[in-house]
Amino acid sequence: MKILLLADSNSSHTVKWATSLAERSYEIILFSLTENVTDIYKKYESIVVITAGIPAIKKLSEEADISKIIYLKSIPLVKKIIKKYKPDIVHSHYASSYGLIGALSNFHPFIVSVWGSDVFNFPNRSLIHRKILKYNLSKSDKILSTSLIMAREVEKYSTKSIVIIPFGVNLQRFKPLYIKNIFNEKDIVIGTIKSLEDKYGIDLLLKSFKKLKKKYPSLSLKLLIVGKGSKEKKLKELAQSLGIMNDTIFTGFIEHEEIHKYHNMLTISLFLSNESFGVSVIEASACEKPVIVSNIGGLPEVVENDVTGIIVDPFNIEQIIQAIEKLIFNRELRIWLGKNGRERVKKLYNWEDNVKQMDDLYGKVFENFRINPGKENAV
Structure with a gap:
């Protein structure tokens, strides 16, 4: 089967979907608005990457002003791609930008995957943004979500059925490992990967x-912050002003193929975020790390409180500290939560189960559309 993916080629999530589907004998045509800066696709003869050429450093934001929708100019190119490659299915990853490109390409069957900001933030920008999202979803033959909380948000804009396929992890890569690293055995390493x-x-x-x-000057506490972003300078300045820079490491950008090593450097993983689905959380759990997560967004959906991790109010510093203390001074609890977490991820x-779900869904959508063209697929 031939799939046209409309998605950011540089996203680790897109890389996983495209390469995993290629490994299942799919032919993948990947259209990306931004220029591709990863070499991983070159390893696969069955993946063709086509871009609109926007520099990756100028990656389009889902928050961008609607008057600056550069991606509208890409629709003729996508139509040419469809005419040349004749895909069986067009699948947009993001219901806003790539969703609009897919909707206006007027190809069916057409699948839309919502990712988060496209349904939580984009429609709140203006009435026009809301109408665009509704239109994109209305043109789809199937809507996919990674979490229940995000599916419920989509229901505000569409009455169509929503299929939940979580974005899982590769359990062969994300597993407990001994990693020789920059920390000493006595160090208690607290941190996050975001x-x-x-x-x-x-x-x-x-x-x-x-x-x-x-509070605990005699303990060898270390802080590891893995990732890059627009607030890096601001966060480093905050660490400096707090007097903790000597015990804090900011790694900057780390390739996804190396992320599992950094999860295994941590003693305790914290995710005090507001997001629709916590991929980093389940990666940490897969590595048998005890996790502390916020009680907002989709994170409570991926953590069982006091069984695989601890759920806290992210705006209550004392509650966060109490949760960390609980894990610092109870090694057995850390191990128990970590093992429970990996079992839950399994x-x-x-990830293999998730790819199988997508494989099955593609087959059903294609067959149902072949039998009943023009009707929404009841999968």
């Missing part, structure tokens, strides 16, 4: 760490 943006609450983690250092978020 983009350095406001919504991920990394400033709250820095402030919590400062209080812990002051059951619900095994």
Whole structure:
């Protein structure tokens, strides 16, 4: 089967979908608005990458002003791609930008995957944004979501059925490993693996760490912040002003193929963010790390409180500190939560199972559309 993916080629999520489907004998045509800066697709003869050539450093934001929708200019190109490659299915990853390109290409069957900001933020920008989202969803033959909370948000804009396919992890890569690293055995390493943006609450983690250092000066506490983002300078300045820079490491950008190593460097993983689905959380759990997550967004959906991790109010510093203390001084609890977390990931978020779900869905959507063209697929 031949699939035209409309998605950001540089996203680790897109890389996983495209390469995993190619490994299942799919032919993948990947259209990306931004120029491709990863070499991984070159390993696959069955993946063709075509871009609109927008520099990756100028990657379009889902928050961009609607008057600057550069992607509208890409619709004729996508129509040419469809005419040349004759895909069986067009699948947009993001209901806003790539969703609009897919909707206006007027190809069916057409699948839309919602990712988060496209349904939580984009429609709140203006009435026009809301209408665009509704239009894109109305043109789809199937809507996919990675989480229940995001599916419920989509229901505000569409009455169509929504299929939930979680974005799982590769359990062969994300597993407990001994990693020889920059930390000493006596170090208690607290940290997070997220983009350095406001919504991920990394400033709250820095402030919590400062209080812990002051409260327990004899403990060898270290803070590891893995990732890059627009707030990197601001967060480093905050760490400096708090006097914790000597015990804090900012790694900057790390290739996704190396991320599992950094999860295994951590003693305790924290995710004080507001997001629709916590891929980094399940990666940490797969590595048998105890996790502390916020009680907002989709994170409570991927963590069972006091069984696989601890759920906290991210704006309550004292509550965050209490949760960290609980894990610092109870090694057995850390191990128990970590093992429970991996078992939960095996059951619900095994990437191989998720790819099989997508494979099955593609087959059903294609067959149903072949039998009943023009009707929504009841999958």
